[in-house]
Amino acid sequence: MTSTKSLSGNAGAAPVETPLSAHQQARILAEAIPHLILYDEKTVVIKFGGNAMGDEELFKAFAQDIVYLKQSGINPIVVHGGGPQIGSMLQKLAIKSDFVNGLRVTDKPTVEIVEMVLCGKINKEIVSAINRQGGKAVGISGKDANLMIAKKITEMPDPQSNEMQKVDIGFVGDPLEVNPHIVEVISKSDLIPVIAPVAISREGETLNVNADTFASALAARMQAKRLLLLTDVSGVLDQNKKLIPSLSIEEARDMIKSGAISGGMIPKIEGCIEVVEAGVEGVVVIDGRVPHCVLLELFTEHGVGTLVKRAERKRGKT
Template sequence: MSDKMSQPQKMVGKDYENGGISAHVQARILAEALPHLIRYDEQYVVIKFGGHAMGDAALSQAFAQDIVYLKQSGVNPIVVHGGGPQIARMLDKLAIQSSFVNGLRVTDKPTVEVVEMVLAGAINKEIVSAINQQGGKAVGICGKDANLMIAERITEIPDPTSNLMQAVDIGYVGDPVEVNPHIVDVISNSDLIPVIAPVGLSRSGETLNINADSFASALAAKMKVKRLLLLTDVAGVLDKDKNLVASLSVDEARQLIRNGTISGGMIPKVEGCIEVVEAGVEAVVIIDGRVPHCVLLELFTEHGIGTLVGQENRI
């Protein structure tokens, strides 16, 4: 990626013709993207799609265009999506009460049925349709298909104050324990694009709701993909002056957690990035999904737009 050097050159004068970018500038942009196109040729990239971008029609369209562009450029994109707000709206419509423990939805039997219906049904097919409307060939699956994602119920979570583990019963909520990516390989190694809902199975056959970040991270780690992109509603990791940190080595990321620069909800996200990198993924990037075409900006420009976490500072 992304040495994230200087800002892009400003285009003025004849760079713009008839209200758009001139052919000369378009050619220059394509030429500058060439090294990155070569770098990601035939590589797997897992992209977790969620947050505000999923609820915004223009951003969703731009995301779909990015995914089609990646596939047409020789990259193998794998989309994993969330859907918390959409699940909440459906639960409200059905008058099903829902609560949270440390950010995890307590998921009883009626709730998990709604979760599966919304994630593997409505949302998954919306994303598939959006990609297909842009000229792609997307296929929607979930973690239950071909035993892609086996999980076990979460029975303990860290206490937010002491960070010690505490026992919980949050129902049908799972953590990945086994990944079988054969179905993803089969789809990706054709002209198709997999779009995956984060619903999995326990070893006893129970349906389990899995956090989309955790699902995407487990899949990326198992497949040792080139990049894992986590689309969020923040710009990335910020320093103490609230400036974006462009890239971090694993050691630097741990140091920022220890000294309090990385705090709150960003701590588990960065810790998850570290785990994925140490499992063999070249780098994980936290990027702002509210920026149109953020995926292309991250992968195919020198600057990137998010915070990259890798074994070394700049990859």
């Protein structure tokens, strides 16, 4: 067993391996084992994207984490994004791309590119990365076995008034029905499902679904023990820019109301609240720039992100 400087949270530093003493190894195992027992045979949905997807070392560390979870008796389910890669491909093909309230306007040519990039490129890259680390990953999308049936988004809240207004953003969907049978079959075997957030409408149309939204709907339907949202931020910060390790639903709502949580973090935390209220035990906004952030979150006492739970408790994992 080795220790790396990158595991201390310095994502920019090159990993420097140093041997751990027997005492250090025992301490690490003693801290991890209760959490291993807690998550045994439980489902953990992990939304993967952002900075970690474009960094070779972070990508490798993530793949290792997923394999370790499966080998430890946990059922990891990976849902991935791919916004930057989609944007890059659209730019190469000279296809204009606009956004409304953070969602990509997706016409017919664009949705074809979205499906190609998400399902044909990114999904298989993640599958291959996990397999190279000794796992057995299988790539699917929300269209397989009608996993995710969605409806076109036709109205959204106005940023100023927050009142609903009609919009036409093309083939962009919101989850309508989740049929997790295919994921359950895969997870009960030695395979690891890796899911592209492309859904199907009742009319048979391909719809692009935001990866956070897709992962949240799937976690809620499967009553996952945890939903982990890997992001490019540390989590929710207090007024002194220090990480807030955990929030109850009530505390999170108060912080949104007071303005302590603002900007792009508002919809993310509102989504966390909805998922917890739907039955998921806890949702964590994690800094995906930290190597092995998934293992650190699940198997250490303090984690590496902000945990949103129904009840106010100390940061322990119970």
